[in-house]
Amino acid sequence: MGRISWRSVSLGLAAPVGALVFALIVCGIILSITGHPPFEVAEDMLGSLERPRTMANSLNSATTYYLSAVAVAIGFKMRLFNIGVDGQYRLAAMLAAALAGASFMDSLPSVLRIAMTILAAMVVGAVWAGIAGFLKVTRGVSEVISTIMLNSVATALVAFLLNPDRLAVTVAGSNNIGTAPITEDGQVPGIPYEGSSSDVFGLIFLALAVGIAYWFMLNRTRFGFDLKATGESESAAVASGVNVKKMVLASMLLSGGIAGLVGMPQLLGASHSYSLDFPAGLGFTGIAIALLGRNHPVGMAFAAFLWGALDQTSNVLDLSGVPKEIVVIMQGVIVLSVVIAYELVRRYKLKLEQRDVGRALGTTKVPEEVQA
Amino acid sequence: LTGCGGSDGGDAGAQGGGSGELKIGLAYDIGGRGDQSFNDSAARGLDRAKQEFGIEVTELEAAQGETDAQKEDRLRQLAEAGYNPIIAVGFAYAGPLGKVAKDYPEVKFAIVDDYTPGTDTGDNIANLTFAEEQGSFLVGAAAALKSKTGNVGFVGGVNTPLIQKFEAGYTQGVKAVKPDATVQVKYLTQPPDFSGFNDPAKGETAANGMFDSGADVIYAAAGGSGSGVFRAAKEKGAMGIGVDSDQYKQPSLADVRDVIITSMVKSVDLAVYDFVKSVNDGNFKAGNKVYDLEVGGVEYSTSGGKIDDIKPQLEQFKQRIVSGEIKVSAKK
Amino acid sequence: MTASGLSVGAEPTVVRPRRRMSPSIYLVLALVALAVVSLVRVTTGAGNLTSSGTVAAALTAAVPIALAGLAGLWSERAGVINIGLEGMMVLGTFGAGFAGYQWGPWAGALAGVLLGALGGLIHAVATVTFGVDHIISGVAISLAAPGLTLFLAKLYFTDAPGGGQKQSPPIEDVPHVTVPGLSSVLGDLEEQGWFFVSDLAGLLRGLTTDVSLLTLVAVVLFLLTAYLLWRTPFGLRLRSCGEAPQAAESLGVNVYKYKYAAITASGALAGLGGAILAIASAQFRDGQTGGRGYIGLASMIFGNWRPGGVAAGAGLFGYTDAMQLRGEGAVHALLVLLGIALLVLAVVQLRAKNYVVAGVATVLGIAFILWFVFTDRVPPELVSAAPYVVTLLVLSLAAQRLRAPKWVGRTYRRGEGG
Amino acid sequence: MSNSESALAVQLRGITKRFPGVVANSDVNLDVRTGTVHALVGENGAGKSTLMKILYGMQRPDEGTISIDGKPADLHTPADAIAMGIGMVHQHFMLADNLTVLENVVLGDEPRSGGGLDFKTARARIKDISERYGLGVEPDRLVDELGVGERQRVEILKVLYRGAKILILDEPTAVLVPQEVDELFGNLRELKSEGLTLLFISHKLDEVLSVADDITVMRRGTTVASVSPGDVTARQLAELMVGSALPVPELRESTVTEERVLEVSGLTVTSPDGRTVLDDVSFTIHAGEVLGIAGVEGNGQAELVEALMGIRPLHAGSIALKGKDITRLSTRKRRDAGIGYIPEDRHRQGVLLEAPLWENRILGHQTKAPSVRGLLLNRAGARADTERIVAEYDVRTPSIDVAAAALSGGNQQKLIVGREMSGDPVLLIASHPTRGVDVGAQAAIWEQIRKARAEHLAVLLISADLDELIGMSDNLSVILRGNLVASYDPKTVTPEELGSAMTGAGTGGSDE
Numbered sequence A: 001m002g003r004i005s006w007r008s009v010s011l012g013l014a015a016p017v018g019a020l021v022f023a024l025i026v027c028g029i030i031l032s033i034t035g036h037p038p039f040e041v042a043e044d045m046l047g048s049l050e051r052p053r054t055m056a057n058s059l060n061s062a063t064t065y066y067l068s069a070v071a072v073a074i075g076f077k078m079r080l081f082n083i084g085v086d087g088q089y090r091l092a093a094m095l096a097a098a099l100a101g102a103s104f105m106d107s108l109p110s111v112l113r114i115a116m117t118i119l120a121a122m123v124v125g126a127v128w129a130g131i132a133g134f135l136k137v138t139r140g141v142s143e144v145i146s147t148i149m150l151n152s153v154a155t156a157l158v159a160f161l162l163n164p165d166r167l168a169v170t171v172a173g174s175n176n177i178g179t180a181p182i183t184e185d186g187q188v189p190g191i192p193y194e195g196s197s198s199d200v201f202g203l204i205f206l207a208l209a210v211g212i213a214y215w216f217m218l219n220r221t222r223f224g225f226d227l228k229a230t231g232e233s234e235s236a237a238v239a240s241g242v243n244v245k246k247m248v249l250a251s252m253l254l255s256g257g258i259a260g261l262v263g264m265p266q267l268l269g270a271s272h273s274y275s276l277d278f279p280a281g282l283g284f285t286g287i288a289i290a291l292l293g294r295n296h297p298v299g300m301a302f303a304a305f306l307w308g309a310l311d312q313t314s315n316v317l318d319l320s321g322v323p324k325e326i327v328v329i330m331q332g333v334i335v336l337s338v339v340i341a342y343e344l345v346r347r348y349k350l351k352l353e354q355r356d357v358g359r360a361l362g363t364t365k366v367p368e369e370v371q372a
Numbered sequence B: 001l002t003g004c005g006g007s008d009g010g011d012a013g014a015q016g017g018g019s020g021e022l023k024i025g026l027a028y029d030i031g032g033r034g035d036q037s038f039n040d041s042a043a044r045g046l047d048r049a050k051q052e053f054g055i056e057v058t059e060l061e062a063a064q065g066e067t068d069a070q071k072e073d074r075l076r077q078l079a080e081a082g083y084n085p086i087i088a089v090g091f092a093y094a095g096p097l098g099k100v101a102k103d104y105p106e107v108k109f110a111i112v113d114d115y116t117p118g119t120d121t122g123d124n125i126a127n128l129t130f131a132e133e134q135g136s137f138l139v140g141a142a143a144a145l146k147s148k149t150g151n152v153g154f155v156g157g158v159n160t161p162l163i164q165k166f167e168a169g170y171t172q173g174v175k176a177v178k179p180d181a182t183v184q185v186k187y188l189t190q191p192p193d194f195s196g197f198n199d200p201a202k203g204e205t206a207a208n209g210m211f212d213s214g215a216d217v218i219y220a221a222a223g224g225s226g227s228g229v230f231r232a233a234k235e236k237g238a239m240g241i242g243v244d245s246d247q248y249k250q251p252s253l254a255d256v257r258d259v260i261i262t263s264m265v266k267s268v269d270l271a272v273y274d275f276v277k278s279v280n281d282g283n284f285k286a287g288n289k290v291y292d293l294e295v296g297g298v299e300y301s302t303s304g305g306k307i308d309d310i311k312p313q314l315e316q317f318k319q320r321i322v323s324g325e326i327k328v329s330a331k332k
Numbered sequence C: 001m002t003a004s005g006l007s008v009g010a011e012p013t014v015v016r017p018r019r020r021m022s023p024s025i026y027l028v029l030a031l032v033a034l035a036v037v038s039l040v041r042v043t044t045g046a047g048n049l050t051s052s053g054t055v056a057a058a059l060t061a062a063v064p065i066a067l068a069g070l071a072g073l074w075s076e077r078a079g080v081i082n083i084g085l086e087g088m089m090v091l092g093t094f095g096a097g098f099a100g101y102q103w104g105p106w107a108g109a110l111a112g113v114l115l116g117a118l119g120g121l122i123h124a125v126a127t128v129t130f131g132v133d134h135i136i137s138g139v140a141i142s143l144a145a146p147g148l149t150l151f152l153a154k155l156y157f158t159d160a161p162g163g164g165q166k167q168s169p170p171i172e173d174v175p176h177v178t179v180p181g182l183s184s185v186l187g188d189l190e191e192q193g194w195f196f197v198s199d200l201a202g203l204l205r206g207l208t209t210d211v212s213l214l215t216l217v218a219v220v221l222f223l224l225t226a227y228l229l230w231r232t233p234f235g236l237r238l239r240s241c242g243e244a245p246q247a248a249e250s251l252g253v254n255v256y257k258y259k260y261a262a263i264t265a266s267g268a269l270a271g272l273g274g275a276i277l278a279i280a281s282a283q284f285r286d287g288q289t290g291g292r293g294y295i296g297l298a299s300m301i302f303g304n305w306r307p308g309g310v311a312a313g314a315g316l317f318g319y320t321d322a323m324q325l326r327g328e329g330a331v332h333a334l335l336v337l338l339g340i341a342l343l344v345l346a347v348v349q350l351r352a353k354n355y356v357v358a359g360v361a362t363v364l365g366i367a368f369i370l371w372f373v374f375t376d377r378v379p380p381e382l383v384s385a386a387p388y389v390v391t392l393l394v395l396s397l398a399a400q401r402l403r404a405p406k407w408v409g410r411t412y413r414r415g416e417g418g
Numbered sequence D: 001m002s003n004s005e006s007a008l009a010v011q012l013r014g015i016t017k018r019f020p021g022v023v024a025n026s027d028v029n030l031d032v033r034t035g036t037v038h039a040l041v042g043e044n045g046a047g048k049s050t051l052m053k054i055l056y057g058m059q060r061p062d063e064g065t066i067s068i069d070g071k072p073a074d075l076h077t078p079a080d081a082i083a084m085g086i087g088m089v090h091q092h093f094m095l096a097d098n099l100t101v102l103e104n105v106v107l108g109d110e111p112r113s114g115g116g117l118d119f120k121t122a123r124a125r126i127k128d129i130s131e132r133y134g135l136g137v138e139p140d141r142l143v144d145e146l147g148v149g150e151r152q153r154v155e156i157l158k159v160l161y162r163g164a165k166i167l168i169l170d171e172p173t174a175v176l177v178p179q180e181v182d183e184l185f186g187n188l189r190e191l192k193s194e195g196l197t198l199l200f201i202s203h204k205l206d207e208v209l210s211v212a213d214d215i216t217v218m219r220r221g222t223t224v225a226s227v228s229p230g231d232v233t234a235r236q237l238a239e240l241m242v243g244s245a246l247p248v249p250e251l252r253e254s255t256v257t258e259e260r261v262l263e264v265s266g267l268t269v270t271s272p273d274g275r276t277v278l279d280d281v282s283f284t285i286h287a288g289e290v291l292g293i294a295g296v297e298g299n300g301q302a303e304l305v306e307a308l309m310g311i312r313p314l315h316a317g318s319i320a321l322k323g324k325d326i327t328r329l330s331t332r333k334r335r336d337a338g339i340g341y342i343p344e345d346r347h348r349q350g351v352l353l354e355a356p357l358w359e360n361r362i363l364g365h366q367t368k369a370p371s372v373r374g375l376l377l378n379r380a381g382a383r384a385d386t387e388r389i390v391a392e393y394d395v396r397t398p399s400i401d402v403a404a405a406a407l408s409g410g411n412q413q414k415l416i417v418g419r420e421m422s423g424d425p426v427l428l429i430a431s432h433p434t435r436g437v438d439v440g441a442q443a444a445i446w447e448q449i450r451k452a453r454a455e456h457l458a459v460l461l462i463s464a465d466l467d468e469l470i471g472m473s474d475n476l477s478v479i480l481r482g483n484l485v486a487s488y489d490p491k492t493v494t495p496e497e498l499g500s501a502m503t504g505a506g507t508g509g510s511d512e
């Protein structure tokens, strides 16, 4: 047993490391061709990561990305493709921001306000995702289509609500528009980071908790077992007594609920209002990270941090005259090469496993070539 | 004085102020240099200043979907690297800039397109804002004067308060000439979908719809989507009005320029240039500076000669706005 | 983790058509639909519902989406999900910009096709040769393509005349054609505002007036696809790779080869869609595709993996999008149509004893009709949601049993068949 | 038939093929005479299919040579084999459900006119072949709509269409009823008389003896004997295969009690397209009783099982378990009430191929100890119980942490049986419990069912193996077109009687 687990650990590491090296080589080639010395670029990026601010911001980005990735991963685990995390979190953040900024909230205790805001966001996200779930189980509408459509509908809805006649407030002269700012009691204080002027989001602990809950749900609960089983084999899950329709609805609601959290660290930790410059497109980043981290709670955490760090170091590239699109290219190459590496390792592992089974069964004549 | 930021102000270059040590850092909003819109206009101002004062320049650009923290970091990196002055283009930098400016009191900052009264802007920040509604008023008046149908259109790229300002001024201009004129309004996309600034196909469809419902002049406050509006106008034998720079002169619009009767020029380049010059000359002034009709911060362009016939009326409106007789509201 | 989708859904209520409906039935259905729309137009006065301008704009808007959908169809018929369509379209827009401004629009279209095909080829290498999850590879391509094109645009367009860091110099358009004579006759008819006749005239006029040659190319590609995939040995082999690759392999079909061909063709078609978009917009612009690749994917599912269905899906989307862009009036009238459709659904579902769905549909249907009755316009911010809401509702109404190719989304390895 | 060693259609020499961990073929030699039926027998995993796939170019041997009609052949792909006149009907159907029969048949060798596929010629050729060999295949039907027998004939037609001179048939009879088998053998003899060579794999030794001219026996990847059917009995053949005596399904004394466990009345099920697939079916199973259901596949067995499991909605009728009405209960509630389920298709319904064995132990028992505790999984409990099953049911695996996919089919089946027997079920629904399982594993599974029956388990047994049905049932019913048409006493009935009832040719059984 010990031998097998040692092997799986080293194989597990071989894939991401090998892929990362490969991705770096590809990007190095692109850089060299376009006349930018790759080693200097790498040095700049690493150097920038040593800045406490970059580090703190990377952690903050990672927090948001991670939540988004978990939301996507819940769907992936049962072969549901929730492309709608984007719309879900934007609508949720907007409505939650309106609630948190409302004046009646001022009279409530801080903890209750924060809890209500977060809960509201989860409910909105869940409801919005639930529409796709409902359409799938009652009408058989593919969630791929419905969530793409719902993203755009959410955009329109947010634009409609983010209007001074409705939920937004305007500041004279400003070209921005947003919900009423959340007063101090409704905010989540940040964690000071040595040497950085920006704090680490207090809600990084929320992301941590979500990660642990996600792991626990998948590996320790009946619900998680049903979820995974449905993803691995729908027919086998049905035969085992899983009600797939209920599972679709439940996991869509759950995924949407987590998606609702995506905007919270930013909203409660930094922006304190949902306005035009609230970050968009995090749902798509979440897809990439879920895929990169293979839906694994720890893997996604690494992926989210890697992604955040790449994003944050791109400023330094601009400063040294390298087009920062190279970072986007790098992200694409990393996703692809990591996955190819995982696939190659997976095949190799399966071969080893089959060999083990064969050996243990003892029915096999094993010529030397096979043993080697 | 036409507000268009041409390169013919060149003789000022002689008095280079001695201080060739300025290092300017400029941070663009999403789109950056090359957006053929206000970022580009800022770039023109920067280029002119660079040429005249012989200074070192570094430009950074915002990425899609980034947070305030990233914007702040961008400014901070510039400040750390010793850039002074630092210019931020776009209202989205307002919050981040406020924070960074406080930590670097010796650095001079400028922000384009934002002045939020009540927020503490600090005495090392210059706010460069524009009276877009005033310029839009004039092109609105031009549209009404040129229109034969009494039916004109407004195509906004993305439905944001900034573009709504253009719409508001334009509508008031139209109504000032023809109170019962119809103004059709369409925004191509809703934020945060900013593709409305980059989708000429959508611009063309929207413009065609307006022309088919009787409009004969359309004001395209839609960034890159404007070219679609002009193409529709050309096909239908109608007229278009450009935005931000004198679009008649824009090389990429050469084949449709016949339909561009005028443009609402917003001289971000002038503002940027002025700001750099003030720092260079040692007479930086903090606070809000409104670039309005009076100082030539906004203007209507006349190249192409399509509105020569109505120029007297437009000049009259201009005088009345400058004198305060007509108050153009920035709100619908 | 392959996200090829769960089969859960409408199966208890739906009848799988034993026989496909004949073209004449489709025609009758289309005419009935037109009559209903016409009725709504007459009663609400929203001329834009069926004007030739709307139809022409719909056609223009639909073409890039339709080609993306067709691209998806090629790939998925061969068993490979292609969620990289958006990225391949982006490559197409760049190709059109790069070659288009130098050597004309046809060269631009060709370059778009080639670059798109290159994107497809990468997808093929990843999914076929390396057996990577299709979604992952597609996401990676959609992620990297905009970065790459922007990188290249900065390199090649910044100093070109009329170009910029994020846009190419202007591209000329290809010629447009009009069926001579017909247009003016139909135009006269359209202006009368008669019930049905004028609507039909508007429809036909929009489809026969000032049509871009590239649109015709797209139409030809649809017919060609239908012929190639369903009428030739090549098509049969290609589809068999998406249904049962092991069976194909056992009959000597080189599955890898057909998959490579299909995915490359898929990339080429998506690239052409992007190129057409850029040429119709007279230049490449960063961010120009605006999610059309994903809408194309949706139209492919909507169209049940068939060319006619894809065209219908893209047409519906293009129509609603054109309508909302051309003016709000028609969208307001659309509320009635949606209300009626939902009430019809409610009745059907009630008879099938599906009380929850019937209830939801009734409430929504009445809400839409009340909305129409008590307002003069749809708030402009919401108007832009029209195409998405309509697509969603039509799909829920149609309740057809969509059938994806059986092996789609799964990896196939040579020699592992049972 | 006696003439000449020289006319060899196929000659394999020293074929070796290794898979990771397994040597599927090791130095195999095989001679097949032209114009004969040559049978290949051996237990599961002996390497028969692998050898045939090598001959068909689907897999490359690591070592060894192949000669066809005396000429050395280098087969890289099936296309090469097809070109040399070899055709193969696979153990698992190789058909695309969503394509028509015509499309499936012509795929890869399409008649053309212009650039297009010549449907007219194709249709004519298929009809022609179909009539010539009495296959009764309609070219324009969707394969999805066909039953197993029809699919089998489409597979054969595919091969004939390509003008094959050497036909490989890998377990063609596994899913056929006796009448269909007879028809098939009729076809085979006809083919042989036309000079074709047939290579034929089967686990049913009596069939082999009746149809083959030569028999080759494989064991553990190599050929152990070549015999002539006249020289051996089925028993001897079996001993050659396994190296030991052949197990026989039999129940010995009756354990049927008076306690009614499952009562089904008026069960009616309609398919999504409105056809009635189960029509007013009623029966009762008592504690300690095995009720066998015989029927040609596609006559409603699958629907019956799924309706009983709550997977398929009922149109009418009621189901009661130990007197309690369970008609409206969900699948999970039914399993909780004590129904165990061995599904017909283990890969589709029985296991999670990529999950480890101990997780597969939980499948279907997500609400029951020892695998769960409340809403949480009890990993330790599940693992311990998996170890128990592995030991008790002789599941051959290196550990309970390997993925189910790494196990052979027989071992997967043993795991499923062990799992479904745990938690003391009152009713076991067993669909083809020994299909595709080798004789050793078969005997083990039968023994487990016998044991549970003695402890008052009620069993519904559905099988295509008539020997198994007759040997293992206390009562037998025949299902035809969704109706239970006859009942038989397994002690007196013959397979032939059952077969004619199953195909509707019989006169109806003896009612008890």
Ligand SMILES: Nc1ncnc2c1ncn2[C@@H]1O[C@H](COP(=O)(O)OP(=O)(O)OP(=O)(O)O)[C@@H](O)[C@H]1O
Binding pocket: A012, A016, A219, A292, A293, A294, A296, A298, A299, A300, A302
């Ligand atoms: N994508 C990944 N990136 C980085 N590390 C990973 C990744 N996937 C797995 N790991 C590491 O490998 C370890 C083992 O992975 P495994 O999937 O077996 O864990 P697990 O699911 O948490 O275990 P269990 O199911 O037994 O609780 C993880 O704990 C993690 O540290």
Ligand SMILES: Nc1ncnc2c1ncn2[C@@H]1O[C@H](COP(=O)(O)OP(=O)(O)OP(=O)(O)O)[C@@H](O)[C@H]1O
Binding pocket: C415, C416, D019, D020, D022, D023, D024, D042, D043, D044, D045, D046, D047, D048, D049, D050, D051, D091, D408, D436
């Ligand atoms: N593609 C493959 N990869 C790995 N192992 C394989 C593969 N194909 C077959 N095997 C292994 O080779 C051995 C022989 O398998 P084969 O299918 O030839 O047996 P068989 O005699 O046909 O058995 P059955 O009677 O069950 O059909 C088995 O142990 C099987 O698991």
Ligand SMILES: [Mg+2]
Binding pocket: A219
């Ligand atoms: Mg695990």
Ligand SMILES: [Mg+2]
Binding pocket: D048, D049, D050, D091, D170
């Ligand atoms: Mg076999």
